[in-house]
Amino acid sequence: MSVPTRMAPPATRRVLGGLAVLALVVQLVVLYVPSGPGTPMFPGGDKVVHVLVFAVPVLLLLLAGAPPRIVLAVLGTHAVASELLQGALLPHRSADPLDALADLVGVALGWGLWRLAVRRRASRRW
Numbered sequence: 001m002s003v004p005t006r007m008a009p010p011a012t013r014r015v016l017g018g019l020a021v022l023a024l025v026v027q028l029v030v031l032y033v034p035s036g037p038g039t040p041m042f043p044g045g046d047k048v049v050h051v052l053v054f055a056v057p058v059l060l061l062l063l064a065g066a067p068p069r070i071v072l073a074v075l076g077t078h079a080v081a082s083e084l085l086q087g088a089l090l091p092h093r094s095a096d097p098l099d100a101l102a103d104l105v106g107v108a109l110g111w112g113l114w115r116l117a118v119r120r121r122a123s124r125r126w
Contacts, residue, residue, distance in 0.1 A: 013064045020060035027053040031082045034092055050102035051109060054079055058110025063117065072111060079103030 008016065030053050040046045054075060061071045080100050087095025 008063065008065075016060050016064035017066075020057055020064055020066075023053075023057040023060055027057055031086065032090065034090055047098065047102040050099050051106040054103045054106025055110040055113070056106075058107050059113050062111065062114035068111070068114075072107060076104060076107050079107055 030049060040049075058071055058075055062068055080103075082103065083095045083097070083100040086093040
């Protein structure tokens with residue numbers, strides 16, 4: 001069975017698309033603010049933030065009907081490139097391979113949640 005990319009009605013997809021744009025803006029702020037926000041609230045909190053700032057936009061973009069291959073390719077590439085850019089261009093930031101890994105986990109998590117939503121919807125139709 002093929003996976004439908006357009007799960008929601010057009011008005012809902014527009015709202016989801018708007019939320020995805022907002023999530024992408026938050027992602028850019030989190031990743032490229034000249035200095036980090038300080039110490040995390042709990043151990044590993046930084047990695048949780050990295051997972052979330054990638055998982056949320058991926059999920060919202062896919063629910064809005066964006067092509068999965070493009071979403072995964074662009075945000076997967078950005079996951080790695082953002083760390084390289086931080087290390088090269090932002091003097092108070094550094095490239096962290098574990099952050100890149102957390103970003104990629106976020107991409108995979110967003111995709112996995114979308115797949116789960118698609119399968120649940122498809123099973124309801126049957």
